[in-house]
Amino acid sequence: MYGLIGKMRAARGQRDAVMDVLRESTAALPGCLSYIIATDPADADAIWVTEVWTDQASHKASLQLPEVQAAIARARPFIAGFEFQIETQPVGGFGLPAPEKAG
Amino acid sequence: MYGLIGKMRAARGQRDAVMDVLRESTAALPGCLSYIIATDPADADAIWVTEVWTDQASHKASLQLPEVQAAIARARPFIAGFEFQIETQPVGGFGLPAPEKAG
Numbered sequence: 001m002y003g004l005i006g007k008m009r010a011a012r013g014q015r016d017a018v019m020d021v022l023r024e025s026t027a028a029l030p031g032c033l034s035y036i037i038a039t040d041p042a043d044a045d046a047i048w049v050t051e052v053w054t055d056q057a058s059h060k061a062s063l064q065l066p067e068v069q070a071a072i073a074r075a076r077p078f079i080a081g082f083e084f085q086i087e088t089q090p091v092g093g094f095g096l097p098a099p100e101k102a103g
Numbered sequence: 104m105y106g107l108i109g110k111m112r113a114a115r116g117q118r119d120a121v122m123d124v125l126r127e128s129t130a131a132l133p134g135c136l137s138y139i140i141a142t143d144p145a146d147a148d149a150i151w152v153t154e155v156w157t158d159q160a161s162h163k164a165s166l167q168l169p170e171v172q173a174a175i176a177r178a179r180p181f182i183a184g185f186e187f188q189i190e191t192q193p194v195g196g197f198g199l200p201a202p203e204k205a206g
Contacts, residue, residue: 041192
């Protein structure tokens with residue numbers, strides 16, 4: 001599996017506008033096992049996104065999907081930057097569907 | 104909902120021992136919606152844990168469960184420390200079960 005943990009910073013006061021785009025555009029994309037959007041009680045303009053994909057190729061391919069490209073275009077004006085992003089290798093736990101293949 | 108994103112550091116060479124305890128002890132705890140364990144390709148002794156609970160009280164209560172206490176006791180000798188832990192407020196996304204109540 002392939003994972004991402006990222007912290008995005010919205011332009012001041014625009015966090016909810018970014019969240020709205022993320023929520024509306026989050027759907028069952030091929031290879032996506034989990035995509036969780038969260039606010040940060042200690043940082044009013046921050047958005048945390050934690051993702052699990054079957055493999056890195058699925059994540060990469062998703063960025064080319066028309067609906068994802070459209071969401072990126074809609075959200076971009078409200079995003080100040082990305083402060084933190086790390087790649088992980090999820091190995092298990094609770095709450096993931098059984099992956100179709102190892103990543 | 105209540106979320107945690109944390110990075111744990113295993114004692115040198117003991118990451119897999121910690122992972123084994125985490126995997127064996129991860130089960131359907133009351134209020135737990137997601138608990139994902141991941142390694143870090145850039146940091147051989149690191150373990151990332153991302154959690155989603157229905158609310159903070161459920162998370163707190165889980166720490167008192169006998170099976171969780173036992174897992175903590177088993178893992179502790181192999182853990183060097185906790186480098187990073189933030190609390191989040193997950194608001195949605197993909198791959199979470201419908202929560203029974205808002206957190």
